[in-house]
Amino acid sequence: MTNPEPDNSQPKWDYTSSRQNFITGAMVVGGNLLVLILYLLYRTVPSVHQIISGKPL
Numbered sequence: 898m899t900n901p902e903p904d905n906s907q908p909k910w911d912y913t914s915s916r917q918n919f920i921t922g923a924m925v926v927g928g929n930l931l932v933l934i935l936y937l938l939y940r941t942v943p944s945v946h947q948i949i950s951g952k953p954l
Contacts, residue, residue, distance in 0.1 A: 938945040943954040 946954040
C-alpha cells in the first residue's frame, strides 16, 4: 500500500495577500524616494547639508 504524492504546485499555507504586497511595495518605493530627496537636498541646499553633516557646504 503506497501513499500517493500530494500536489506540491501550490503552497499549503500562504500568509501574504496582494494587499500586503502592495503596501510593502509602496513602503519600499516611498523610502527610496525619501532617500533620493534627502540626497538631492543634501547636495544642493547648504542649510540641509550643514544640518546633516555639521560642516558647511
